[in-house]
Amino acid sequence: MRNYLKVFYYLHGMxxxxxxxxxxxxxxxxxxxxxIVKYAYDYVPFYHQKLKNVGIKSSDIRTVKDLCKLPIIRKDEIRKNFSKIISSKFDMNSLRMLSTSGSTGLPLRVSISKGEDDYRKAKHLTANIFCGQKPRDRYVTIASPSHFGEVPKLLRVIGVYDRTFVSVFDDIDTQISTVEKVKPNVLAGYSSSLLLLAKEVEKRGIKTIKPRLILGGAELIDDFSRRFIEEVFDAPFYDQYAIVELDRIAWQCTARLQYHIDADSVIMQFLDENGEEVSAGERGEIVCTSLFNYAMPFIRYAVGDIGIASEDECPCGITLPLMKMVEGRKDSLLVLPDGRLLSPRTFTVAMNMFESTRDIDQFRVIQRKIDLFEIHIKKKSEVVNEKTMESKLVMHLKKMFNVKxxxxxxxxxxxxxxxFDKTGKFSAVVSELKKSF
Ligand SMILES: [Zn+2]
Known part of the structure; x- marks a missing residue:
């Protein structure tokens, strides 16, 4: 009961x-x-040391403008100092452990307390409600089992914001039969899983899955795939930007022009190579300071993504600040020998513009070297001629990317x-190159 009231208390404030x-x-x-800065300085050895090293006391940080005085923290550092970044006020065994997908092959562990878990649930619901989710909607999420949250018992009993989880590791038959059984009004999940589901639903001519709205996230979705999902389910698709460390941090409202930042729980900055904030309209590395993670604070944390700062206002009436589309996981940006940077999105678009794209069931691009891209293809049917597809696709990509x-x-x-990756997240485009940007 306490838990349920807390979620609604947080939700109301948000x-x-x-x-x-x-x-x-x-x-x-x-x-x-x-x-949070005072707390981290007092109870988290990692931050205490960090601030001391740069000669800063917690009392020097009073406003958002003071944030630039603090050093930027990166994933590697957190991974190496894991035990020192947990607050001494918490017993490690009482914390829930989450893990990031680790596109570098080295996932990051994240510890959260019970209270933060409730806060995350409320945070999660805020955007959904603004996009049209109602308390009694049937709600299905397709995700990795490690990210399945517990639905508070009382919510389940009274059927308010009750959610059914479907595992991305289940075969597609199981996924479809669960979704068909629940008949969700709200269908949510990793964008790639929703795409795979939509493809299968279209192939089988299933007409019984009719969500009113679709919420996708966890990885980039290109316009072609988004439109395809919307067409198959005849419902709008709203993209949400979330990372395991901080839960959802930005999301599309019904206007779908830009992304509203969850600025009441996360301070998001967009920084250039020198650590200075970029101007509106410019690309910058996303650095976040969480206002709610107390068990394992994230202060000036470089999340590894690139975004575009924005000062625009949204016509929807929500006043949370905006950002423009996340350009791609930083470590997934691709680079061509002449130095051109490509977001993974350009590759998925290029693949979707290929004349025989309908013969491809699934693909994955891996940049192995600066001049070597490996493209894995799962064909839709056995009858597709591999030799013909191969030569046509190579020609198409060379033309698209204008390479000799x-x-x-x-x-x-x-x-x-x-x-899929071990966590069940699927990145269609990945790079194995180590680069500075
Ligand atoms: Zn809006």
Whole structure:
């Protein structure tokens, strides 16, 4: 009961702050920032040492403007100092452990307390409610089992914001039969899983899955795939930007012009290579300071993504600040020998523009070297001629990316199965190159 009331208490505050005036939001940020920095300095050895090293006391950080005084923290550092980044106020065994997908092959463990778990649930619901989710909607999420949250017992009993989880590791028959049984009004999940589901639903001509809205996230989705999902289910698709460390941090409202930042729980900055904040409209590395993670604080944390700062206002009435589309996981950006940077999105678009794209069931692009891209293809049917597809696709990609014959090799491999990462997240485009940006 306590747990259920807490979620609704948080939810009420979040809904109100999302539409309050900017001055109030900044006041809320400053108050909570001061509190978490003081807490981290007092109880988290890692931050205590960090601040001491740069000669800063916690009392030097009073407002968001003071954040630039603090050093930027990166994933590797957190991984190496895991035990020192947990607050001494918490017993490690009482914390819930989450794990990031680790596109580098080295996942990051994240510890959260019970209270933060409730807060995350409320945070999660705020955006969904603004997009049209109602308390009694049937709600299905397709995700990795490690991210299945517990639905508070009382919510389940009274059927309010009750959620059914479907595992991405289940075979597609099981996924479809669960979704068909629940008949969700709200269908949520990793974008790639929703795409795979939509493809299968279209192939089988299933007409019984009719969500009113679709919420996708966890990885980038290109416009082609988004439109395909919307067409198959005849419902709008709203993209959400979330990371395991901080839960959802930005999301599309019904206007779908840009992404609202969850600025009442996370302070998001966009920084250039020198650590300075970029101007509106410019790309910058996303650095977040969480205002709610107390068991394992994240202060000036580089999340590994690139975004575009924005000062625009949204016509929807929500006053939370905006950002423009996340350009791609930083470690997934691709680079061509002439130095051109490509977001993974350009590759998925290029693949979707291929004349025989309908013959491809699934694909995955791996940049192995600066001049070598491996492209794994799962064909839709056995009758597709591999040799013809291979030569046509290589020609198409060279034309799309405007590269000369000897400049880049596109190596096409036909596979029967393209596997998910261990966490169940699927990145269609990945890079194995180590680079500075
Ligand atoms: Zn809006």
């Amino acid at each position: 809904m109100k702050r999302a539409c309050s005036d900017r001055g109030k939001l900044i006041e809320h940020q400053n108050k909570n920032l001061e509190r 014959d000897d400049e880049v090799t596109f190596e096409i491999q036909f596979d029967n199965d393209i596997r």
